Amino acid sequence: MKDNEKVLEVLRRLKREYPDPVTALNFQAPFELLVATMLSAQTTDVHVNKVTGGLFKRYRSIEDYADAPAETFQKEVSSINFYKTKAKNIRNAAKMIIERFHSEVPKTMEKLISLPGVARKTANVVLSNAYGLHEGIAVDTHVKRVAFRLGITKNEDPVKIEKDLMAITPKKDWGDLSHLLIFHGRKICQAKKPRHQECVLYDICPSNNI
Numbered sequence: 029m030k031d032n033e034k035v036l037e038v039l040r041r042l043k044r045e046y047p048d049p050v051t052a053l054n055f056q057a058p059f060e061l062l063v064a065t066m067l068s069a070q071t072t073d074v075h076v077n078k079v080t081g082g083l084f085k086r087y088r089s090i091e092d093y094a095d096a097p098a099e100t101f102q103k104e105v106s107s108i109n110f111y112k113t114k115a116k117n118i119r120n121a122a123k124m125i126i127e128r129f130h131s132e133v134p135k136t137m138e139k140l141i142s143l144p145g146v147a148r149k150t151a152n153v154v155l156s157n158a159y160g161l162h163e164g165i166a167v168d169t170h171v172k173r174v175a176f177r178l179g180i181t182k183n184e185d186p187v188k189i190e191k192d193l194m195a196i197t198p199k200k201d202w203g204d205l206s207h208l209l210i211f212h213g214r215k216i217c218q219a220k221k222p223r224h225q226e227c228v229l230y231d232i233c234p235s236n237n238i
């Protein structure tokens with residue numbers, strides 16, 4: 029099976045397993061999704077949602093984040109990994125969005141990755157989930173692992189993996205592919221103990237005996 033055929037089959041089967049492929053991060057507005065995604069690196073979505081539950085009630089606008097006293101804001105996200113850097117990046121991103129982008133979260137990859145602490149993965153999540161725009165495919169640790177095991181990439185670097193997946197996946201499915209591989213990675217194709225016997229991709233996966 030060619031890689032582009034395999035990815036279509038993966039999409040078909042995983043869409044049946046996970047019929048609602050959307051981000052697990054809670055948000056109401058694009059800036060909230062940006063904040064949640066920035067907080068989510070090396071942290072579970074469940075924990076991020078717990079923290080943002082209170083945060084989003086206290087901080088209603090981009091200006092609220094930009095004006096937040098550094099120490100107070102840092103304390104409010106202190107249960108999150110790397111909270112000092114993340115808090116600083118969020119406040120600075122808010123300031124930059126106000127100054128350069130008229131208080132609106134940008135809608136292009138180029139502008140998004142110009143914000144502090146925002147790389148392609150975060151930008152892809154925001155573009156896809158907040159705006160329904162697909163400039164790339166968000167590659168997190170689950171996408172990286174599952175795509176590699178399925179043999180639809182031979183790379184380990186997220187930027188190269190993203191290019192490989194973009195080349196073989198119809199553009200309309202870029203957002204879904206990322207979510208589906210994340211769901212499957214969390215539930216079945218887990219890092220330490222992949223549950224091959226329960227996997228709907230078993231017969232098309234070259235790693236079904238690892």
Ligand code: SF4
Nearest residue numbers: 217222224227230233
């Ligand atoms: S067969 Fe195993 S390695 Fe392949 S996708 Fe399924 S769980 Fe992962």
